[in-house]
Amino acid sequence: MSAHDRRLLAWAYLSKVVLGSCPPLAQLISAVGPEDAARAVRERDLSSFLDRRTSARAHLDTAARDLDLVEALGGRLVTPDDEEWPRWRLLAFDGLGAGRDDAGPLALWVLGQRRIDDLTARAIGIVGTRAATGYGEHVTAELAGDLAVEGWTIVSGAAFGIDGAAHRAALGVGGLTVAVLACGVDRAYPAGHGRLLQQIAGTGAVISEYPPGTTPARYRFLARNRLVAGLSDGVVVVEAGWRSGARNTASWARRLGRPVLAVPGPVTSAASTGCHRMIREGEARLVASAKDVVEEAGPMGVDGEQDGVSLARDLDALSGESLQVYDALPGSGSRGTRELSVESGVPIARVRALLPVLELDGFVGSDETGWFRR
Template identity: 60%
Template sequence: MNEKPDERRLAWAYLSTVAQGASRSLSAAIDACGVLEVAAAIRSGSPRDEFASRYAVRAHLDTAADDLERLGRVGGRLVTPDDDEWPAWQMLGFGTLDTATDAEGPPLALWVWGSRRLDELAERAVGIVGTRAASGYGEHVTAEISGDLAADGWTVVSGAAFGVDAAAHRAALGVGGATVAILACGVDRAYPAAHTTMLRRISESGLVVSEYPPGTTPARYRFLARNRLIAALSGGTVVVEAGWRSGARNTAAWARRLGRPVMAVPGPVTSAASQGCHRMIREGEARLIGTARDVVDECGKLLERDDDRDAHFTRALDGLSGDMAMVYEAFPGTGNCSPTDLAESAGLPADRVRAALPMLELEGFVESTDGGWRRT
């Protein structure tokens, strides 16, 4: 029988709405019988069918076509295990769990907002999580690590919450990097509402992702389920600040169950916001890290490309030295300046500045204009 081009996607969307989250048994049935057959059985409401009985209360919620059309209008889509961009290897860890409840499986499908491919963003990704009540220290460290990773081509994955999550996303956006926000509600709902603009910016350069269909509202159990997706789509998880009892530690626990490295940033011994990190380090649940290089050392063997890992943290500017480095650093961030201004700022004689400028121009760092010299 010939299927319509969108028939399977409609079936995945329908099951996503009916199941409202992961189901290991439902995924197994789809693998065994096919998504169309399972969706048809639930729609039919046959009392003899196990899944039809289990999902009977939501079987009438067939909004798949509307959900796909509504999300498509704003640049979103449904990514299913049928698609090339499905992050297949990241989901393999769920199959290795010895003990897991029915809800602790891989997502049936993922609703995404943004044009980037999910599999490409997840290929070299690091989860960065922590407390919502982040301290100035926590936000600073988060921005340093996230910004450095994103600038070197790593995807920063987090949960779009206040505190550490928001600092991680914003740092990645600030350096023009890619970041993925995993939501505990539909991707059409900005939660928290204060992050509406941030989530839109994430969708423009990365992705906003949820296993829940459009219109789904946040709920406590959905945040816990969301944590497993942050861990699954990341090659390693970093906890920056976490209290003694913290949702971030739940994400770290999922990373360990899925066989991914877990890292934690230490804080002041007097800080309640760092007690969870200290506990994980002390009990061997996480490796102590303080920089993006430390993160790459921990999870780089799994995620790095074949080239030299140190190259990801090497800038072209690192090759400058002597007068060339001093003159380059003397330039303002924007605008033109004269050799005289540069000499005064660098503390070098004017003739040495004039000698360094052509060399910097040959290397492509600066250029001469009618108004003087400026960085390129």
């Protein structure tokens, strides 16, 4: 690597050291920059907490090799310094809490030539069980294919079953799809999806917050789920068992203020018990077509039909703290963030995180007087 790449080398080194998100390190980088942060980690010139978090891997500096490897695969490391960083999407993680699991990614390793912010500007996450039935794969293909034709990027986790069906359907209609991995992008996981991942990278993107060489692990799949939710306008669960990774993704979507949608299945199907439970308990809205999905997760305020897919959206797409903040806005006029916090009962840090997301989704606007309903 050339000398002018020292900043990127620092990012790659830090990504290797923490293997995932690390809010205290992200704060240090924001304060002093990645190069000084990398120096502090190497020299262990850190707070006691951050030193404990980084000391076990601080000696591992394979940054140049990792960057060379990803570049040889046709990829790159995307950091918050870059214009393509999906900052609007990831804003929803701000204010969730101080825990590692509540934070956005430190950086993203990417295979594919398209910009990440463009790919995720209009995206739907589709997830479900690995043990998909013929019914589940059929419904997934219909939903993903129709949405991809309408210009929506399909985001999923590249697993067997529903994930793979969603990716293949998007590719089959010439659409865009993004695979989020729980391992390094240099690893095809599952191995049986090696060719599929190559196809995804060819037109869309394969993404991971983990550097090359990182192996899959259970907690990394759970961490991966938050990125599938965070990079999407909403999450559709097609088939899911009573306890499943798909329901974990749906839980993340709710925390991040994203609509959660579920497809009903036969009442006798064990593969759909999780979907039925989410619908019954009000955790998800029932959807049966791409039109339903767009009505719930698409842009608000556009009337009419486009090729049979409605572009309208109503307030039922909002839930939890997002709905509390929206309801705290006056029917006319505007309110500041502190007033909204008091009125809604939502902590002010969380209000500040949710408002840009609501604005991006078309629910609210802002001017010099504060925030108002659209």
